[in-house]
Amino acid sequence: NESFNQISPSEFFYRNRDLAGFSNPTRSIYTSVRELVENSLDACDQNRILPNIYVTIQPTQQQKSDPKHYILTVDDNGPGIDHNHIPLAFGTVLYGSKFGLNQARGMFGLGATMAILYGQITTNKPVRVNSSIDGSNRHEYEILLDIQKNKPIIIKHSITSTKKKGLSISICLEGDYSKAGSKIRDYIYQTSLITPYASIKFHDPKGNKYNYERITKFIPSSPTIIKPHPYGIDVETLRRMISDTSYKISNVDNLMIARIKNELKMRGDVHNNYVVMKQTIKKRWPYLSSQTKTILSILLCLKLNFNQLVKIKIESIDIARNTLTYWNYEKSKSFVTQLNISSFYYKHLANEFKGDTLETFLTKQFQRVGRHTAEKFTEFAHFRPGKRIMLMTNQELVHLSDSLQKFSEFLSPDPSCLAPLGENLLEKGIAKFFNPDFVSVVQRKASAYSGFPFIVEMGVAYGGSIVNGIKLYRFANRIPLLYDESSDVVFKVINDIDWNRYKIKNESPLVIISHICSTRIPYKTVGKENVADRNEIERELKLALQFLSRKLSSYMSKKGKAAMEKKR
Amino acid sequence: NESFNQISPSEFFYRNRDLAGFSNPTRSIYTSVRELVENSLDACDQNRILPNIYVTIQPTQQQKSDPKHYILTVDDNGPGIDHNHIPLAFGTVLYGSKFGLNQARGMFGLGATMAILYGQITTNKPVRVNSSIDGSNRHEYEILLDIQKNKPIIIKHSITSTKKKGLSISICLEGDYSKAGSKIRDYIYQTSLITPYASIKFHDPKGNKYNYERITKFIPSSPTIIKPHPYGIDVETLRRMISDTSYKISNVDNLMIARIKNELKMRGDVHNNYVVMKQTIKKRWPYLSSQTKTILSILLCLKLNFNQLVKIKIESIDIARNTLTYWNYEKSKSFVTQLNISSFYYKHLANEFKGDTLETFLTKQFQRVGRHTAEKFTEFAHFRPGKRIMLMTNQELVHLSDSLQKFSEFLSPDPSCLAPLGENLLEKGIAKFFNPDFVSVVQRKASAYSGFPFIVEMGVAYGGSIVNGIKLYRFANRIPLLYDESSDVVFKVINDIDWNRYKIKNESPLVIISHICSTRIPYKTVGKENVADRNEIERELKLALQFLSRKLSSYMSKKGKAAMEKKR
């Protein structure tokens, strides 16, 4: 009596666009600027190109009042996108190139698509995407979204000639610039501060032109892709890692049989005599390749000859239960055979299929785990040394995941997959921007949550040109976060501090800056405006803030003493 | 050089489970309780069953310290789920029965699946679902999720006998009850307050049993499914409504040809003479059914005979461009033919395919739009009367959507699709719960945003047993919202009030209760903890709060005068 339905991800985000930051024309035009600028910066960063980004917002009808239709265009000098990928990249939700393990601003595969979707449902106009990957051919697309099916509809596609590489995307959407304007200008200004090697131009609807030139030509090295950190890895991730390392059974065909016979130096049809074949295999065993050994072991365990072997397909070998599952092509069904565990050939198979030892698995799969650490961990987790990962029961897998969380002697993560600002740049930037009497910054060592490395950087500034009132500036992966401050983990940490101890009141001229960078920021919302209170991140923020508040405290007491001196 | 990938929706929510409220063991066990209890209440509401819900949280190992594994079980006396739907309902993300247009707590099709996913990745145990829809057979399932493919893996399925209908679901997951316990108890208590006809039992890990008996047997009538309201309908929704009403071209087969010949009273093969057939059709035209008229019009416009007509499939008719597109089965490709617009039969086709007039469309598709309102609107939007909806250009469609937003004379929505508490129940509940000196409640008239009707109800209570400090209780569709208060639209509205004017200070004993019900609540997060600031909802909240603060203000001044009097 209930009618069940499945909806596509684009249909889900169309119905629930509030989740992605598209609740009203003010927020939507802001979020659209963000999504497009962040895509351009990511693309340039990944290819070590100094970014030149040009943002324009032009009303379609000058004299109407807000909210009304605007054309938002973001143009970059990045690598562009290969034209074969353009319709899917922009016309499909949950499709992108940033699902890997390195630091990037984008991570969901839907930012640009959502901006395009919002434009389409408010103005019914297709998006215009122009891209050149070689600086001579430029592919020009007009694309509409099939929202129910989550796929693009190509309205137009033409090729023109050009002299510059890069991507330009133009969306017609309903916005309220009178309300969103100051937030958009803040966003662009703060982005240029946190990305000092980027040049950003902004041409607003009123005709104003803002030009934020780069102040350095030094591009930080693009974050490398790296193995995950063992701390906090959950069971699902472990299972996938183990199955990725598991031995893949190749399909046996006549070509492979020919090769095997060659290795066995078998002549003619002698292989059809089971006893003779077994003797030949035994005699030549030390000289056989490992793939041949595996296939011959299967052959002998199943007591088949070559003609029979090509008629089946080995599906899986379960060492824990000593069974082999194969698909019989002629009978079109699967069979499960119990194997003789005392056979030499079964033992050989078991060795192939039981996978690496736990120590080898740890050193291969995770960053910064050497033999010594792996052995210490195996002992800590009460696994016997040499435990095979393919033989782990479900319960042992959960215990492994729990132990990875509790073991305290893993080295802190390799920070080369991250791109923090660095204390020097952070301090210089704060001094230049706020002109304070006091600045202190700190960069914490790399840490991890759920296998994802992260670094926390923080700064405080007091007095000088700073206006009264404690103000917080939050950044994540070099993106300024301007909304939903009060449900962000940084705000929570700041509120937990008893500022009176440091002689700081609500109206003190204090500025706090935080920057979290990670291979994956745990945002609370698809609109990427606030960070969730993951315990490990909260802890690092607390420690950074405690360090800075002690520095601030000693400055305040010196300042207090100096004022006392003056009075005398 | 970039490698693009598509990920499934379950993979997306696995990677980004912070979005759904599963960031840490404390929040996750709370969110899991919520998702399951809300499913049970929805199921009972929809079938007008007085809900008996039994929640148990039991640790798997008593003596360990938090966070640790718990078994969370929620058992209800609802209608159960047909066993064919169970694996998909719980094993697939974006699959559910609540995508329609009526008020329900659930709306995303992923709540229960996310709780199961979190359990699986922290404990590797399958979920246990037992369901009986007839009170005699009970289907028992153990299900694991294939997270990458977004589908269920059935581990076990058996049928036992039972005497009671309903669903029971049991998840083993890692939680932190020491931190989440008070929030979970608050949630259950507040749910029982806002759902006075539900009985909820809760058996907690420490062995405590909480029993919230129903205080009324009166179930509010289950909200009906209703047409959308015209206010705020976007272009995508309009397009889908129009294509749903568009004339569907039926496939012509021999059976249909036989029927047509019958209507034409044609004998033998006379139809193969085009001239004779045309005369016959003209003579019998007034007596033909409308489907026959349409097919014959196509036949004559394309100048085909019946034998040729069955070999093609009509794909679409574009009246704006006077073309007909058909698929030729023999040649396996599409053809587009220009039609003779002066032909009588073309005019007949155009009439069929140009769709309803705008006025008819409005009265058919939307609630509470009668002929008179539809004509007023058509004039307001500057469409000529009798404008055909299938002939609208893109620009006209956008203009229609804009005008639907600006027209102020639509009747307010039909509230029968909503289930508010009502002022009486709200006032009684507040009086009973807070025992205040002063209570005032208000229920605003139904309003709409983006076509979704909603009702705002609010209450304020002062003094009596209320402790010092302004406290806010938020509800949406009868769900208590206990997290992320400060990024909720209700909080924003309350903060915008200058409470000093009403002699209210930060430490005054004041309680504010808000309840928003809608066929779709615009949550900011998949975890359903805070509501987005949609302009229309914000406005209704403001007006409700202004009304209540005036009531409060006159109480405060009377109270002040009485205090003055006392002093003399």
Ligand SMILES: Nc1ncnc2c1ncn2[C@@H]1O[C@H](COP(=O)(O)OP(=O)(O)OP(=O)(O)O)[C@@H](O)[C@H]1O
């Ligand atoms: N300016 C650009 N230059 C080059 N590639 C781009 C550009 N903009 C988008 N892309 C490509 O299109 C893909 C989809 O972009 P989209 O914004 O929808 O998702 P995303 O950036 O991967 O993730 P997120 O939703 O977090 O933004 C990106 O992954 C990237 O590969």
Ligand SMILES: Nc1ncnc2c1ncn2[C@@H]1O[C@H](COP(=O)(O)OP(=O)(O)OP(=O)(O)O)[C@@H](O)[C@H]1O
């Ligand atoms: N206790 C129950 N009794 C009857 N049907 C249920 C029960 N729990 C879940 N269902 C069915 O399973 C479907 C999926 O539930 P799920 O919680 O994943 O999504 P939802 O409730 O539709 O939306 P949301 O994600 O917002 O909770 C529901 O739509 C409902 O049809």
Ligand SMILES: [Mg+2]
């Ligand atoms: Mg992006």
Ligand SMILES: [Mg+2]
């Ligand atoms: Mg649900």
